[in-house]
Amino acid sequence: MHVIVATDGSRQSLAAAKHLKSFADPAKITTISVVAVIRPYAAVAFADDLSPAKATSADFDSLHFRDAADSATKAVAAVFDGWGPKVQVRIRSGSPASEIIKAAKQADAGLVVVAAGSRGLSDTVLLGSTAQRVQHSAPCPVLVVRPAPRKRKK
Amino acid sequence: MTDLDTPATRDAEGDGGLRRSITGRLLFFYVLGDVLGSGIYVLIGAVALAVGGAFWVAFAVGITVATITGLAYAELVTKYPQAAGAALYVNKAFDNRPLTFLITVCMLSASFAASGSLATGFASYFNEVWDLPPALLLTIAFIVLLSIVNFIGITESVVINMLMTFVEVAGLIIVMIIGVWYVLQGNADFGILVEFETESSPVLGVISGVALAFFAMTGFENAANVAEETVDPAKTFPRALIGGMVAAGVIYVLVAIAAALTVPLSGLQDAGANDKPALLEVVKEGIIPPPVGFMVILFSIIAMIAITNTTLVSVVTQSRILYGMAREDVVPGVFARIHSARRSPWVALLFSAVVVIGLLMSGADIARLATVTVVFTLFIYALVIVSALKLRGQDEDEDTFIAPLWLLVLGILGNLIVLTYVIYDDPGSLVYCAALLAVGLVLFLAEHFFGSRNSPGGNAVATSTVPKEI
Numbered sequence: 001m002h003v004i005v006a007t008d009g010s011r012q013s014l015a016a017a018k019h020l021k022s023f024a025d026p027a028k029i030t031t032i033s034v035v036a037v038i039r040p041y042a043a044v045a046f047a048d049d050l051s052p053a054k055a056t057s058a059d060f061d062s063l064h065f066r067d068a069a070d071s072a073t074k075a076v077a078a079v080f081d082g083w084g085p086k087v088q089v090r091i092r093s094g095s096p097a098s099e100i101i102k103a104a105k106q107a108d109a110g111l112v113v114v115a116a117g118s119r120g121l122s123d124t125v126l127l128g129s130t131a132q133r134v135q136h137s138a139p140c141p142v143l144v145v146r147p148a149p150r151k152r153k154k
Numbered sequence: 155m156t157d158l159d160t161p162a163t164r165d166a167e168g169d170g171g172l173r174r175s176i177t178g179r180l181l182f183f184y185v186l187g188d189v190l191g192s193g194i195y196v197l198i199g200a201v202a203l204a205v206g207g208a209f210w211v212a213f214a215v216g217i218t219v220a221t222i223t224g225l226a227y228a229e230l231v232t233k234y235p236q237a238a239g240a241a242l243y244v245n246k247a248f249d250n251r252p253l254t255f256l257i258t259v260c261m262l263s264a265s266f267a268a269s270g271s272l273a274t275g276f277a278s279y280f281n282e283v284w285d286l287p288p289a290l291l292l293t294i295a296f297i298v299l300l301s302i303v304n305f306i307g308i309t310e311s312v313v314i315n316m317l318m319t320f321v322e323v324a325g326l327i328i329v330m331i332i333g334v335w336y337v338l339q340g341n342a343d344f345g346i347l348v349e350f351e352t353e354s355s356p357v358l359g360v361i362s363g364v365a366l367a368f369f370a371m372t373g374f375e376n377a378a379n380v381a382e383e384t385v386d387p388a389k390t391f392p393r394a395l396i397g398g399m400v401a402a403g404v405i406y407v408l409v410a411i412a413a414a415l416t417v418p419l420s421g422l423q424d425a426g427a428n429d430k431p432a433l434l435e436v437v438k439e440g441i442i443p444p445p446v447g448f449m450v451i452l453f454s455i456i457a458m459i460a461i462t463n464t465t466l467v468s469v470v471t472q473s474r475i476l477y478g479m480a481r482e483d484v485v486p487g488v489f490a491r492i493h494s495a496r497r498s499p500w501v502a503l504l505f506s507a508v509v510v511i512g513l514l515m516s517g518a519d520i521a522r523l524a525t526v527t528v529v530f531t532l533f534i535y536a537l538v539i540v541s542a543l544k545l546r547g548q549d550e551d552e553d554t555f556i557a558p559l560w561l562l563v564l565g566i567l568g569n570l571i572v573l574t575y576v577i578y579d580d581p582g583s584l585v586y587c588a589a590l591l592a593v594g595l596v597l598f599l600a601e602h603f604f605g606s607r608n609s610p611g612g613n614a615v616a617t618s619t620v621p622k623e624i
Contacts, residue, residue, distance in 0.1 A: 008497055040176055040383035041315060043304055043473040044499050047492040066382060093175035093383045 001110035012115040016145035026084030050075035097133035178390035185398025187319030191464030193370020196275030199426025205363035207349030210410035212363025217403035220371035222565035225557035226542040228392035247541035259594030264530035271523035325456035333412025388553035476502035
């Protein structure tokens with residue numbers, strides 16, 4: 001079975017990858033594709049919260065959203081190091097939900113793993129959650145990993 | 155670029171894992187939509203006021219200077235597709251941190267002033283449909299709403315972007331149809347097209363018109379935002395950028411001619427003097443059969459969509475610049491803070507909205523804010539062309555697009571002439587320029603004196619937010 005693990009560079013997406021590893025049987029998974037989607041029209045096309053801090057480039061360089069996506073996918077892929085299945089990373093560009101679905105179709109995936117980003121009010125009020133749209137139109141089962149409920153209000 | 159060297163991406167090449175999503179056609183529409191919305195819907199009256207009946211000349215000249223600048227951008231983008239705009243080009247060319255910082259703040263300020271001007275233009279059309287809310291309240295609500303939209307991130311749809319561009323073009327086609335209709339009826343007086351009605355000489359009148367018309371062409375540089383995601387940028391980018399600008403330019407000149415022919419000059423000028431939408435006067439003449447009331451509302455809605463589209467891009471640009479600066483550690487790290495779920499730089503968006511609202515509340519009118527934008531952009535454009543020339547001979551391969559040298563020299567001259575005149579003509583705008591630059595300086599000082607704990611930069615900021623999220 002081919003599994004797509006989506007990451008938006010958030011810590012929640014890393015938690016989703018770990019969750020998959022916590023219960024799935026590596027013998028039944030042939031390949032894991034870690035997919036990141038760059039949103040070219042968004043204010044920040046890709047933000048990587050996962051990679052350890054590295055010295056920023058000394059000069060005003062470009063924002064290198066591709067580099068951010070690249071390091072985020074690698075950070076997620078590292079979760080599956082030595083677990084068994086072949087791990088590959090994919091960086092796509094466009095609207096996250098539709099690109100994740102396309103990736104799932106192309107790979108003939110048996111499972112898509114996504115993180116549901118928000119908790120609380122913004123989750124219910126705001127439309128267009130990527131996780132919602134993926135689980136609505138994915139060609140295969142979808143594992144939506146939700147954040148653990150907060151113990152108290154922040 | 156290092157893209158191809160990493161094992162991960164080599165692995166991904168097999169089934170197009172490195173796919174980029176912006177094709178030449180999408181980029182063309184992005185440029186066209188971004189350019190069209192900004193100027194003509196908002197500023198045509200002010201330009202008519204400056205030049206007289208021949209104001210299409212001002213648009214033609216402004217567009218030419220801007221398109222030449224576009225050539226320099228195209229050249230630099232083909233060399234450095236990962237670079238997000240003027241600041242990086244200047245940095246590559248001069249390697250001078252203060253200058254790079256200055257140009258970045260100029261970009262930011264230009265974008266702030268442009269948003270303010272566009273918001274005022276939006277309110278003027280809105281009041282044609284529903285004449286109740288006070289304009290200031292409307293403009294503020296407009297900016298707040300667009301910031302929220304960007305926070306949620308629904309503007310990322312490529313399809314919506316294209317649809318909005320189609321709507322923008324449709325509005326201008328309506329104006330052109332009215333013009334053609336009028337000419338076919340045989341009422342047109344083409345003499346108006348060569349009439350200069352300026353306080354001083356026609357040349358100075360045209361230059362001051364050019365300065366305003368120039369605002370109509372700003373926005374194309376935002377295409378650098380998506381350069382990194384463009385398919386085959388060396389080939390597509392110059393074509394789509396220059397194509398989009400030339401298309402916008404032709405539409406502008408035709409619309410300006412149509413407006414000059416159909417509406418008495420005084421009507422356009424009065425509208426320009428009172429921040430009223432002058433382009434709407436064309437529709438109000440009632441030249442084509444559909445009822446005027448209906449057409450006025452339809453056209454106002456189209457104009458509002460056009461202005462919204464361009465303002466959205468400028469809000470994106472502002473927050474992106476702030477985010478980039480925070481990552482580079484020249485402004486406080488909070489601007490790099492990304493909302494955990496929406497993946498948007500919410501602090502940067504919020505701050506941008508506050509600055510733009512401040513501009514709106516200062517009581518500046520459309521022309522003043524447009525002038526401020528133009529002062530900054532002319533400076534940036536001139537410096538970008540200089541950078542393009544300075545970077546000649548470096549990082550070039552057979553795919554690099556090389557702009558003709560004499561055109562670039564002409565472009566620098568054009569930018570500088572207009573810049574000099576704008577400052578001479580409206581020294582009051584310099585107060586606003588200084589205020590906006592001061593905002594940048596304050597941010598820099600804040601980071602310099604209080605931001606040391608955040609070093610070494612954006613990545614530390616990212617980690618510092620982690621404990622709150624777990």
